[in-house]
Amino acid sequence: MRDTSAPPAAIELRGVSKTFRRKGTASPVAALSGVDLDIAPDQFVSLVGPSGCGKTTLLRLMNGLVLPDAGTVRVNGGVPRPGPDTGFVFQSFRLIPWATVAANVAFPLDVCGAAPALRDERVARYLELVGLTRFADAYPAELSGGMKQRVALARALASEPRILLMDEPFASIDAQTRELMQDELLRIWERRRGVVVFVTHSVDEAVMLADRVVLMGPRPGRILATYDVPLPRPRRDYDVRARPEFTELRTELWARIREMVVSDPGSDFFRRSM
Numbered sequence: 713m714r715d716t717s718a719p720p721a722a723i724e725l726r727g728v729s730k731t732f733r734r735k736g737t738a739s740p741v742a743a744l745s746g747v748d749l750d751i752a753p754d755q756f757v758s759l760v761g762p763s764g765c766g767k768t769t770l771l772r773l774m775n776g777l778v779l780p781d782a783g784t785v786r787v788n789g790g791v792p793r794p795g796p797d798t799g800f801v802f803q804s805f806r807l808i809p810w811a812t813v814a815a816n817v818a819f820p821l822d823v824c825g826a827a828p829a830l831r832d833e834r835v836a837r838y839l840e841l842v843g844l845t846r847f848a849d850a851y852p853a854e855l856s857g858g859m860k861q862r863v864a865l866a867r868a869l870a871s872e873p874r875i876l877l878m879d880e881p882f883a884s885i886d887a888q889t890r891e892l893m894q895d896e897l898l899r900i901w902e903r904r905r906g907v908v909v910f911v912t913h914s915v916d917e918a919v920m921l922a923d924r925v926v927l928m929g930p931r932p933g934r935i936l937a938t939y940d941v942p943l944p945r946p947r948r949d950y951d952v953r954a955r956p957e958f959t960e961l962r963t964e965l966w967a968r969i970r971e972m973v974v975s976d977p978g979s980d981f982f983r984r985s986m
């Protein structure tokens with residue numbers, strides 16, 4: 713029986729399946745099948761698994777952009793809806809090119825009709841948090857990739873969402889900036905908490921950041937295992953990677969992903985290398 717004294721899960725998926733069907737195209741694609749997952753309030757969860765296993769679909773179910781064919785998705789006890797309670801950060805920064813950095817960060821606040829004083833205060837606070845106060849009047853084209861991603865992060869945080877969904881947010885920035893961004897994200901999250909669901913292809917990044925790593929299997933995507941990350945916080949990249957617990961977990965995860973990829977002749981790995 714369910715423990716009624718425990719706080720409700722911030723995100724709860726039960727028996728979730730999703731198949732994409734497109735009119736006039738080839739066969740339907742079964743993206744997810746029978747997914748059960750609970751994410752507690754203030755938990756940082758990473759999703760890893762082979763390409764095409766449904767990680768992005770899972771994120772999109774969590775903010776109501778995709779509806780399940782079967783099963784239920786509950787977010788803070790209700791049906792998920794895109795809105796100010798859920799922030800989304802994408803791999804491609806998706807900044808508005810003709811708007812300044814400040815206007816980009818203000819965008820979600822403008823959409824929900826925030827009062828001008830609140831809007832200006834939030835923009836100032838989150839630009840400071842990501843270290844871009846001096847660039848408030850710059851345009852996206854004037855910024856480096858890492859700076860653009862920090863604007864995207866400030867924009868997602870500006871409405872102070874209780875849930876932050878991040879889809880390979882650091883995949884298109886260089887390795888050094890990526891490590892700095894990981895530290896930056898940890899610093900911000902350790903200060904304000906909330907749920908983070910972070911999709912990544914990097915096993916190191918998944919372990920470095922999360923409280924729990926969820927390992928998904930090949931299509932139709934299922935959850936194969938979840939691992940608690942036995943690393944203390946606060947974490948910083950350089951000291952975490954030196955710990956034996958880090959090496960053990962990343963070795964285990966990587967071995968399982970590698971096995972899935974090499975044993976699947978239909979995987980993107982073979983398609984890309986042919």
Ligand SMILES: Nc1ncnc2c1ncn2[C@@H]1O[C@H](COP(=O)(O)OP(=O)(O)OP(=O)(O)O)[C@@H](O)[C@H]1O
Nearest residue numbers: 732733741742743762763764765766767768769770
């Ligand atoms: N809107 C859609 N219409 C049709 N098929 C889709 C749609 N969205 C996703 N799919 C398919 O569903 C499967 C899962 O896709 P999804 O993007 O969720 O996987 P992923 O694990 O995030 O992939 P990757 O790691 O490569 O980004 C893929 O085969 C994809 O092509």
